Amino acid sequence: MTRSSLTTPPPGAQPPPAHPDAPSAGSTLGSHYSKCFGCGAGHPTGLHLKARTPDGATVEAEFTVGEAHQGAPRLAHGGVLATAMDEVIGMSVYLLHKPYVTGRLETDYLLPVPVGTTLHLRAWCTGIDGRKAYLEAEGRIGAPDGPVAVRAAALFIEVNMEHFAKHGDLAAIAAEHQDYEVNP
Numbered sequence: 142m143t144r145s146s147l148t149t150p151p152p153g154a155q156p157p158p159a160h161p162d163a164p165s166a167g168s169t170l171g172s173h174y175s176k177c178f179g180c181g182a183g184h185p186t187g188l189h190l191k192a193r194t195p196d197g198a199t200v201e202a203e204f205t206v207g208e209a210h211q212g213a214p215r216l217a218h219g220g221v222l223a224t225a226m227d228e229v230i231g232m233s234v235y236l237l238h239k240p241y242v243t244g245r246l247e248t249d250y251l252l253p254v255p256v257g258t259t260l261h262l263r264a265w266c267t268g269i270d271g272r273k274a275y276l277e278a279e280g281r282i283g284a285p286d287g288p289v290a291v292r293a294a295a296l297f298i299e300v301n302m303e304h305f306a307k308h309g310d311l312a313a314i315a316a317e318h319q320d321y322e323v324n325p
């Protein structure tokens with residue numbers, strides 16, 4: 142991964158220990174919002190990612206590239222692939238058990254991804270430094286140990302629920318999302 146200094150954890154930053162209330166090894170992770178383009182089951186044209194954590198530290202999901210995801214004929218659009226990486230990384234911050242938003246997302250495209258390909262996505266945290274979470278992800282073609290087509294590195298920033306109240310719709314989160322205390 143040719144990640145920049147902005148997505149590289151500073152010296153000494155470590156992945157956090159497992160949060161006691163975070164999903165445990167073997168858990169399925171629910172969608173954080175039914176209309177989310179990445180994971181919402183209620184989104185008519187979204188990616189509908191369903192994630193799980195095999196070990197409490199990494200998150201896995203699959204994304205099958207369809208007709209609606211093309212850039213060049215029969216090939217996945219790079220922005221759609223970046224969205225899938227953002228989403229699987231976003232799901233991995235579930236394990237931190239705090240609300241975060243994407244601050245920066247860097248993506249390497251290593252192989253073209255034809256329509257019909259199932260990408261096996263995996264994301265994990267590489268370090269925490271204050272409000273900053275450093276995360277990485279990869280998408281492998283056809284199998285969990287298939288060739289790597291996409292890699293991403295990201296900086297997520299911890300926010301409080303006021304972020305969603307001020308800029309979005311906190312009530313919609315409160316109605317669906319029970320993992321965070323919405324009125325601390």
Ligand SMILES: CCCCCCCC(=O)SCCNC(=O)CCNC(=O)[C@H](O)C(C)(C)COP(=O)(O)OP(=O)(O)OC[C@H]1O[C@@H](n2cnc3c(N)ncnc32)[C@H](O)[C@@H]1OP(=O)(O)O
Nearest residue numbers: 147173231240241242243244245273296298300314318321
């Ligand atoms: C509970 C429901 C969960 C739902 C999850 C949904 C997730 C999403 O939708 S993400 C959507 C896309 N992302 C966004 O919309 C975020 C938009 N950006 C923002 O709101 C703000 O810029 C935000 C919150 C990231 C940071 O603002 P703010 O809280 O004022 O913090 P700020 O002081 O600017 O930054 C904190 C630190 O992060 C660093 N930082 C912030 N953004 C970046 C960036 N893009 N690149 C590098 N560093 C950054 C700052 O330099 C600062 O570092 P330091 O502490 O060393 O000085």
